[in-house]
Amino acid sequence: MKAVCYHGKEDIRVDTVPDPTILNPRDAIVKVTATAICGSDLHIYGGYIPTMEKGDVLGHEFMGEVVEVGRDNHKLKVGDRVVVPFTIACGHCYFCKEQMWSLCDNSNPNAWMAEKLYGFSGSGLFGYSHMYGGYPGGQAEFARVPFADVGPLKVPDSLTDEQVLFLSDIFPTGYMAAENCQIKPGDTVAVWGCGPVGQFAIQSAFLLGAERVIAIDRFADRLDLAASGGRATALNYADVDIPEALRDLTGGQGPDACIDAVGLESHGTTLDAWYDRAKASMYLATDRPHALRQAIGCCRKGGTVSIPGVYGGWLDKFPLGAAFAKGLTLKMGQTHMHKYMPLLLDRIERGEIDPSFIITHRVTLDDAPDMYKTFREKADDCLKVVMKPGTHH
């Protein structure tokens, strides 16, 4: 089959690889009908994610049709149309039972690698390095889905692929980021980063009752989408001083909650951002947390900083003193996908949101190498790339 494979930093190729097969009793094989490039795939593309190997199949946002099921999978049938969560969870360990699905104990065959780095391992992930299991991803014609009797969500035929595809990651991720803000009626939420996760965090904050959402980015097209579709107040950090603007907008109090939807490759125009770039370029630091520092600095006393943006290593100049002095709550982590997918599917079915609003590019698998580059450079107003493996030019 055709698959999008990692060959090194900024080297993505479409290879022909063996079709996946059932390996375990609870598996299923899915024929992929739609798959997307995630902002976190760009961290792989940029060489930020350790334990990637040449030939690894990329992609963790995908959906499709079930074509084969393992002998102990009594939940799925051949022909079912499903969206697959990017986190792999067994459904029976302590963490799954406690609804902390992305922290599943039993789905990462290489847990020891993550344990060496982090002390404990989170769940396995599709197409996201060997440290997270080495599972081949979904930017391919077929994908093997482990524990497929608890992960994949069946979707009704009344909804198109484009309407439900983002249940695989970014919609639940944006939603959990907003839910982590513990929004009360009347609250103001500020969101750093208006990429796909930021857009869903903005929408979700409104769904959860925020009175006002402030969107922060430097790209006009992304800010426009947040303002028009998302009803957010847009701030371009290239033009305005963000801390000052946030104080002005909140009567000097600061936002009730701040969301860092940027993560480890943050871009900024202030002194600390240049310091981060210099250090990271000399391998003295792994992550560039400019947005996170600013979010902590701007958040009101007793507020919450919610972090859906991905971090992988050690942060330099982390303002823990400010977080402590203001009594902040910090919430973060991979999304507990299995918990959010059914309830967000309900919201889509009820017409409360149509997630397809973020799609800017619809292409084939063969276009992946070009699209990774376009998305990374934010060229051509690229916000979200959807690939349809069955299609050709």
Next chain:
Amino acid sequence: MQVLTSSARETIESNGRGDAAQRWATIATATAAIAFGISRRSVPGLCLAAAATPLAYRGVTGEWPRLANGRADDTRAALGGKAGVLVHEAMRVEKPLDEVYAFWRRFENLPQFMTYLETVTDLGNGRSHWVARGPAGALVEWDAEIVNEVVNKVIGWRSLPDSDIVTAGSVNFTPVRNGRSTQVAVRLQYAPPAGRAGSWLATVFGREPNQTIREDLRHVKQILEAGEIPRATAEIV
């Protein structure tokens, strides 16, 4: 390692005095193993270096290092010392005590989660026969007996004389979270037999011994909780 039964000790002692050429060969082998082990700058490498150290001692002195102050035929005294290799790991399993205990006590189940084991045969009367296969394909066999068993609490065992390896260990089962979960704690001591130090480590413990036991326990947890051991490829890691 201290579980030197009298016959195992005799074997070691009788092999302990070689001629000069043999002794120099021993020193050279041990030195190479230690140097290679240290040069790996990894935990398995250091384990290899550590494992080869008694070999070097034997090369220099013509004797294996004395592992215990007590009498060599006294297993309890031998177990009490500080030398030898002791491995201990614990894992919590989200299943009730009796289920976890029953799974482990059925020795035929062990190769399911100790992937280096070929077979374990229950011979009755607390005795069992173990066959392990290493990466090189070499078979290592030993007989073991249960020396302590309290149902739903502990299983203790040791290898019997004339085995390829000398080992003793125990696994403890403790209910936690109002009986919803069970903590499984393994303690394992072992001594490589004369002349087989490197091969035994390479055969049975293909990697860091602690890591091997940890992966074994993780497999138990995965089988009991999830019903299968996760894998990204056809092989189990």
